[in-house]
Amino acid sequence: MDLKKGWQAKVDEEGRLILSPDLVSRYGLRPGMQILIDEKVNGLHLHQPLTHLAKVYIEPTNACNLECRTCIRNIWDEPIGRMNSKTFDRIIEGLESFSPKPTVFFGGFGEPLFHPGIVDMVARVKALDATVELITNGTLLTQEMSNRLIESGLDMLWVSLDGATPESYADVRLGAALPDVLSNLKRFRDLRMEAQLLKPEIGIVFVAMKRNIHDLPSLLQIGSRLDVARFLVTNVLPYTEELRKEILYSRALMDMIYQPPLLVPHVKLPKIDVDQIAWKSLYEALCSEGQSVSVGDSILGEESDLCPFIKSGATAISWEGNLSPCLPLMHTYFSFLDERRRASRRHVVGNIVERSLYDLWNTPEYIALRTRVQAFSFSHCVFCAGCELSWANEEDCRGNTFPTCGGCLWAQGVIQCP
Numbered sequence: 001m002d003l004k005k006g007w008q009a010k011v012d013e014e015g016r017l018i019l020s021p022d023l024v025s026r027y028g029l030r031p032g033m034q035i036l037i038d039e040k041v042n043g044l045h046l047h048q049p050l051t052h053l054a055k056v057y058i059e060p061t062n063a064c065n066l067e068c069r070t071c072i073r074n075i076w077d078e079p080i081g082r083m084n085s086k087t088f089d090r091i092i093e094g095l096e097s098f099s100p101k102p103t104v105f106f107g108g109f110g111e112p113l114f115h116p117g118i119v120d121m122v123a124r125v126k127a128l129d130a131t132v133e134l135i136t137n138g139t140l141l142t143q144e145m146s147n148r149l150i151e152s153g154l155d156m157l158w159v160s161l162d163g164a165t166p167e168s169y170a171d172v173r174l175g176a177a178l179p180d181v182l183s184n185l186k187r188f189r190d191l192r193m194e195a196q197l198l199k200p201e202i203g204i205v206f207v208a209m210k211r212n213i214h215d216l217p218s219l220l221q222i223g224s225r226l227d228v229a230r231f232l233v234t235n236v237l238p239y240t241e242e243l244r245k246e247i248l249y250s251r252a253l254m255d256m257i258y259q260p261p262l263l264v265p266h267v268k269l270p271k272i273d274v275d276q277i278a279w280k281s282l283y284e285a286l287c288s289e290g291q292s293v294s295v296g297d298s299i300l301g302e303e304s305d306l307c308p309f310i311k312s313g314a315t316a317i318s319w320e321g322n323l324s325p326c327l328p329l330m331h332t333y334f335s336f337l338d339e340r341r342r343a344s345r346r347h348v349v350g351n352i353v354e355r356s357l358y359d360l361w362n363t364p365e366y367i368a369l370r371t372r373v374q375a376f377s378f379s380h381c382v383f384c385a386g387c388e389l390s391w392a393n394e395e396d397c398r399g400n401t402f403p404t405c406g407g408c409l410w411a412q413g414v415i416q417c418p
Contacts, residue, residue, distance in 0.1 A: 026100060028052040036374060047311065050370045053098055053361050054313030057327055057417075058091065059083070059108025060115035061319050066137055066175045070162070070207055072109050075239045076333050082115050087321040087353055092124055094357025101128050105418065107135035107158070108318065109331060114140065119148040126153035133158065135205065135418060139176050141184035146191050154200040158232075158418050159185055162207050164218035172212060182222065189226055203230035205418060209246035234416040237335050237409060244336040249414050253383060305376040307411045315361065321352040323360045325369060327417055328410055329403055337382060337407055343392040347403045369403075378406035 010018040019029070027048045029035075036047040048054065061082035064073065095101060104125045106112045113136050115121070125132050134149070135158035149157065161181070163169030169178035189202060204223050206216060216233070223231055238244040309315075309326035316324045324330040329347040336342065350360045360366065379389070379396035381404070389396050396404045409415045 027054075028098075028100065047374075048313055050310070050313075050367060050374065051362065052313045053102045053315065055103045055105060055315075056091075056095070056357075057105045057108060057314060057316040057330075058121075059110060059317065059319045059330065060106055060112045060118055060121060062108060062110040062331075063114050064111040064137070065114055065139060066111070066173055068137075068162075068174060069172050070209075070236055070239075070243065072239055072331070072333055076331065078331060081319055083319040083321070085117070087319075088117075088121060088124075090321065090352045091317060091357060092128070094352065095125065095128055095130065097356065097358040101130035102313070103131040103133065105133045105135070107133075107418070108316070108327065110319070111137055111140070113145060119145070119152050122149065122154050123152040126155075131155045133418065135160065137173065137176065138181040138184050141181075141188055143187060143191070146184070146188040150188075150192055150195060150197065150200060156203060156230075156418075157188065157200045158203040158205055160205045160207070161219060161222075162209075163212050164215035164222060168212050168215050172207070172209075182226075185226055201229040202226060203232065203418060204228050205232045205234065207236050208233055208248055209236045209243075210248060211246055213248060230418075232416060232418055235409070235414050237415055239333065239335050241336070244339070250338070252414070253412065304412050305378075306413075307373045307376065307405065307408070308413075308416070309410070310370050310373045315349075317352055317357075322346075322348040323350055323352055323357070324348055325366070325373070325403075326410070328408060337390070337409075340391060342381075342390070342407055343394075344407075345393060345402070372400075373405055376405070376411065378404050381407035382409065382412055 008020065009023075012018055023029075028051070029049065030051075033049045033051065035049050038045040038047070061080075062073075062078070063080045063082060064071070067073075095104070106118065106122065112118050112134055118134075122132050122134065132152075132154050133156035134154060138159045138161070141159075159181070160173075161169070161178075162172040163178060166178045169181075170176065185202065192200065204219070206219060208216065220231065235249050236243055236246055238247055307326070314326065316327050316330045318324065318330050322330070324347055328344065332344065332346045334341055334343055349363065349366050352360070377398065378400055379398045381390035381396060384390055387397055390407060393404050393407060394402050396406050400406075405411055410417070
């Protein structure tokens, strides 16, 4: 079946929806499972079951060869380390227990290519017939590393690029030079083409701030020349007072409070040429007050009060082997919500060395947490500064206990991860 055209299903005489065997297998559906169904304007949206593990983020190391302005390491005091072979062996054992195999994404709060065994890690996961992705700052993408990654079977290489000129790039990525990174990326693309391979595909991640947003059009052009398949734009998570002044989403968050959907006319834009003729009017529409504007299916890219990690069936494993529900809960750190300094304490379900990935994923406590986050009945701490409970993810004014997600910018579509 062509995924672009959707899947075919049948309704039997008793009104039950009969799905194809391929679809049942793809999403790990089992008899008796409960599945959340949302009613949309044009139909129904079936969520994958909370028991289906679809993606695993693996942090090979939290060390890095750069000192980027946007990095969490500027404000934390956690030890720096890298995943050992025993921990990774346990991850491989755990992945073997799942069918179908989840996508594995190598990346966290460090530079994956800084781990000496990263290529072997990719190859071992790929040998399980899983889709494998990896994110890098591109500075360590030497010719040898590029060849080895291509030969390992990597499916997707994401590169973080936060500027389109040497000056703007170096202003964010301290210790790196844009010409060198682009040269590495071009060589990677050329080596893949010489091998007559379509993969690894290349993606670019851009962290948008006031200081670099003007570079976005030029960066899109650079990506086009490098045959980039995917481009992800995310906002910055302000760990410092300096970064707090760089955010581009203050009004977007306020619009969620003061423009309730039932009271505000909604404008949905069609596919349209964003050229010199249409740009000025589109800009005025996007900036105007009194209505909400969406591009695509949801306001400002992602829906509100929706955890992207729960939605995609994801989990995260730190370099120590600690399993957490998501990347934001993998470490302890401080960040800013507007002018408030907010503490986010890490949440660990268990350690992969002590208990298998399959067992940890299926613990009743973890399933209950995923159910609670899917319902998302948390206080709106992202918007509200009414009490001290909004200063941390420990508890909220609706009676929710740790971890609370009302202050999570990922759940509001502000921060995005590949």
